[in-house]
Amino acid sequence: MATARILDFLADRRPASPCLVLDLEVVRENYASFRRALPDAAIYYAVKANPDPQILSLLAELGSCFDTASVPEIDMALAAGAGPERISFGNTIKKERDIAAAHERGVSLFAVDSVGEVEKIARAAPGARVFCRILTDGAGAEWPLSRKFGCDPEMAVDVLLRAHELGLRAYGVSFHVGSQQCNVDGWDEALGQSAVIFRRMAEHGIQLGMVNLGGGFPTRYLKDIPEMTAYGQGIARAISRHFGNAIPETIIEPGRGMVGDAGVIKAEVVLVSRKHADDDVRWVYLDIGKFGGLAETMEEAIRYPILTPHDGGEMAPCIIAGPTCDSADVLYEKTPYMLPIALTIGDEVLIDKAGAYTTTYSSVGFNGFPPLKYYVI
Numbered sequence: 435m436a437t438a439r440i441l442d443f444l445a446d447r448r449p450a451s452p453c454l455v456l457d458l459e460v461v462r463e464n465y466a467s468f469r470r471a472l473p474d475a476a477i478y479y480a481v482k483a484n485p486d487p488q489i490l491s492l493l494a495e496l497g498s499c500f501d502t503a504s505v506p507e508i509d510m511a512l513a514a515g516a517g518p519e520r521i522s523f524g525n526t527i528k529k530e531r532d533i534a535a536a537h538e539r540g541v542s543l544f545a546v547d548s549v550g551e552v553e554k555i556a557r558a559a560p561g562a563r564v565f566c567r568i569l570t571d572g573a574g575a576e577w578p579l580s581r582k583f584g585c586d587p588e589m590a591v592d593v594l595l596r597a598h599e600l601g602l603r604a605y606g607v608s609f610h611v612g613s614q615q616c617n618v619d620g621w622d623e624a625l626g627q628s629a630v631i632f633r634r635m636a637e638h639g640i641q642l643g644m645v646n647l648g649g650g651f652p653t654r655y656l657k658d659i660p661e662m663t664a665y666g667q668g669i670a671r672a673i674s675r676h677f678g679n680a681i682p683e684t685i686i687e688p689g690r691g692m693v694g695d696a697g698v699i700k701a702e703v704v705l706v707s708r709k710h711a712d713d714d715v716r717w718v719y720l721d722i723g724k725f726g727g728l729a730e731t732m733e734e735a736i737r738y739p740i741l742t743p744h745d746g747g748e749m750a751p752c753i754i755a756g757p758t759c760d761s762a763d764v765l766y767e768k769t770p771y772m773l774p775i776a777l778t779i780g781d782e783v784l785i786d787k788a789g790a791y792t793t794t795y796s797s798v799g800f801n802g803f804p805p806l807k808y809y810v811i
């Protein structure tokens with residue numbers, strides 16, 4: 435969101451383009467809004483969305499826990515002031531020596547989706563709590579997460595039974611309904627499957643305690659999205675439908691929903707051109723593209739709002755591309771983007787809602803372009 439603080443910072447400091455400016459006050463508000471909408475769920479911020487130390491420190495101070503995917507992310511969460519009891523190692527694909535390193539640091543909550551991973555954890559982090567991730571189809575999500583993570587719910591029972599046999603604490607079930615999930619009932623089906631796993635485990639005498647609802651909470655890009663309270667209500671309805679009075683402990687792992695709307699990228703128009711004298715569609719080349727941090731424009735999945743100095747004027751369709759020499763560095767082409775006709779070389783534009791999945795996605799120097807600079811204010 436181009437907040438007054440961000441606009442003032444850009445006006446006063448005139449930082450070189452491209453750069454991201456992120457307003458911590460928006461992160462603070464987002465945390466409060468998750469708290470209000472899902473008062474019973476523990477919040478585990480998904481560090482990968484934006485691992486900036488100031489963001490992590492603010493969230494640690496507000497009481498957040500952290501979902502991490504590697505030892506360096508665990509160390510960042512610890513450095514921000516979270517104790518190991520507030521950290522989950524949520525990646526289902528870990529080296530055994532990294533599990534051991536997490537265990538040494540006191541982390542005791544791990545994600546699994548296979549017997550092979552359970553066996554590594556039993557060896558490297560004896561006695562730890564594990565939750566098994568189940569597959570979801572990602573319906574309703576604009577950035578679905580494919581079949582890379584999670585196993586079939588039937589198999590999850592075997593995975594959790596094996597964990598129990600090996601002396602681990604079979605603790606719960608997790609899933610991720612796909613990022614930018616626009617359906618407030620998108621959690622219902624996976625919660626139904628989780629409840630079945632709880633019952634199957636109870637038949638074996640094992641009480642699971644926790645359901646990890648993952649991330650998926652959206653950022654308002656160009657399309658409108660439901661309010662956070664509607665997500666809270668949708669999830670509460672689904673939990674009571676499937677679990678009745680035996681409500682489990684719940685965890686959410688927001689990434690995008692926590693930081694997406696907190697950041698704005700200042701960028702510059704490098705060239706406006708046509709490929710043929712009669713073309714109606716212009717090409718607009720910016721000084722940032724897929725390799726400068728806008729990787730989520732892959733398949734044109736995430737459509738960022740773009741603010742220009744000519745907003746309100748007459749618009750025409752444009753193809754938007756980045757500055758590198760890779761022909762894949764095109765942001766929007768299949769569905770051209772409407773931009774003002776007056777837009778011209780040298781204009782400054784703001785790519786809005788760019789606080790999540792940008793800084794760490796930018797390449798380290800492809801074509802000599804440096805990683806995306808950013809300011810947290």
Ligand SMILES: *Cc1c(COP(=O)(O)O)cnc(C)c1O
Nearest residue numbers: 480613649650651687688689690
């Ligand atoms: C990336 C990720 C998240 C965050 O997802 P968002 O859609 O950004 O909220 C949460 N949990 C896990 C396990 C993840 O990998």
